[in-house]
Amino acid sequence: MNSLKSDSGAKPAEAPAESGSRSNFIRDIIAEDIRTGKHGGRVQTRFPPEPNGYLHIGHAKAIYLDFGLAAEFGGKCNLRFDDTNPSKEETEYVEAIMEDVEWLGYKWDGLFYASDYFQQLYEWAVQLIKAGKAFVCDLSADEIREYRGTLTEPGKESPYRNRSVAENLDLFERMKNGEFPDGSRTLRAKIDMASPNVNFRDPVMYRILHMEHHRTGNQWCIYPMYDWAHGQSDSIEKVTHSICTLEFDNNRPLYNWYIEQLGIFPSQQYEFDRLSLSYTMMSKRKLLRLVQEGRVAGWNDPRMPTLSGMRRRGYTPEAIRNFAASLGVSKTNGVTQLQQLEYYVREDLNKHALRVMAVLNPLRVVIDNYPDNLVEEMDAVNNPEDASAGSRKVPFSKVLYIEQDDFREDPPKQFYRLAPGREVRLRYGYLITCQSVVKDADGNIVELHCTYDPATRGGNTPDGRKVKSTIHWVSAAHAVDAEVRLYDTLFTKEDPNEVEEGQDFTANLNPNSLEVLTGCKVEPGLRDVEPGARYQFERMGYFCVDPDSKSGKPVFNRTIGLKDTWAKIEQRGKK
Ligand code: ATP
Ligand code: MG
Secondary structure (H helix, E strand, O other): OHHHHHOOOOOOOOOOOOOOEEEEEEHHHHHHHHHOOOHHHEEEEEOOOOOOOEEEEEHHHHHHHHHHHHHHOOOOOEEEEEEOOOOOOOOOOOOHHHHHHHHHOOOOOOOOEEEHHHHHHHHHHHHHHOOOOEEEOOOHHHHHHOOOOOOOOOOOOOOOOOOOOHHHHHHHHHHHHHOOOOOOEEEEEEEEOOOOHOOOOOEEEEEOOOOOEEEOOOOOOOOEHHHHHHHHHHOOOOEEEEEEHHHHHHHHHHHHHHHHHHOOOOOEEEEEEEOOEEEOOOOHHHHHHHOOOOOOOOOOOOOOOOOHHHHHHOOOHHHHHHHHHHHEOOOOOEEEEEHHHHHHHOOOOOOOOOEEOOOOOOEEEEEEOOOOOOOEEEEEOOOOHHHHHHHHEEEEEEEEEEHHHHEEOOOOOOOOOOOOOOOEEOOOEEEEEEEEEEEOOOOOOEEEEEEEEEEEEHHHHOOOOOOEEEOEEEEEEOOEEEEEEEOOOOOOOOOOOOOOOOOHHHHHOOOOOOOEEEEEEOHHHHHHOOOEEEEOOOEEEEEEOOOOOOOOOEEEEEEOOOOOOOHHHHHHOOO
């Protein structure tokens, strides 16, 4: 029975004893804030995606922290769309993001949009102008960049920096009213062009962009920059702990500066390490390119690292949450191995996926001594890990399909499956012995002739004789034809961004990331399966029903393989 054991693989060293037990300095900060009564012991977080693409597995880490920490401390978490850039944002993304957050198992408290705050942000900008802390600048984007200086050189002050408050108020209002073309003017904070933190060198607060916004339409033609919108949105929502990734570390002083100037609710920002996974691309901009260039079938292509792709592939929300919980939260970016995610996927599917038999590369087997018209209903266990999953009947008859890989005419050492003269057990069936091989004109094996031992029904051996292998099968007369899509990593390199001079990341795309098998044979119970249903094909891996399925013509995505002991032996032999 060895080859049938559902093998979920070794637990990676990084795996925690239980979910959420990893050290997490943000959790420690929140616990301390509660202890000291800061914000009256209140915890409010937010998850702030920009609706410019679909969520990916990196976002799952942020979601787990934003929602998970709030829940852990009896607090609340908002979903806020950071929709300040109409050129990249779309309602399709807003809807997909909400669906994905819910699918992951989280419920937001408030649902907000940064665009809800455009009027308030405008009024606050006027307040800063009146306080002499902001000015309208006529430099072009290129000039602003030139004037900004570098990390080692201070910047130069804009010639428009000392406009009067009255002139600034007039110009800013006219910017808002649409009197000026795109890019002709900006509103900038007046801070310090010599600051060692480049973000303090009179950062742009508003730019002019005559473009329709997915929510505010044509109401605005000035749009706030990230730094001017983010902290203020946090403050409006009275966010106590604004958690984001490490690259915003240098933005924190500016986040604080705006809040101090306005004297509004003192939200605070904390940065944690971004998730990077081996063999995985995690930039929405680059994922969008893959979609636009048709290199994948869409944002939810099962090879994509998006939550919608993983859902279609068959990953479970539980597995992704357990994975997120297993990640450390630290102050240095690193790379997490894809195997760590896969471990949690297997672990969860092993517990819950129903076992079925499916033959991906069929080889016909005729059992010569089995009665011609007999059909027996064999008892099969649905999930050995879960007694409540019950059992089912699987038809057995004279002509069956087995996996081509389960037969070798000249079996190598350590290959214990079917071979001429050898006996194997058919899972839940009988013991059969191969008697002869039928080949076509080209010498390909097209059919096996076997005999069965009627005393071994259910796979038992009353005389206690040993067979070394148990293989799966499907009755030919009852089998349902299926399409099966096998996936490999989308990229061939651990770091998809590592390229030769003159290439970009698409050079690392794996040409063999998708293999489509047609003419697969699955047991009859899978004729009308629901998209999204997950199964373990015994000995072959975990599979999920694709939405492309039709009644009587199911399509399955391989979520992930089992750990195949023979494949390992064979690979070792090749090395
Ligand atoms: P990308 O660079 O992939 O476009 P982003 O940071 O621009 O991602 P946002 O939609 O702005 O994406 O991110 C929403 C939240 O998710 C932010 O708080 C961000 O810090 C967090 N986040 C994004 N990518 C990751 C990641 N790889 N690991 C952890 N958190 C992430
Ligand atoms: Mg972003």
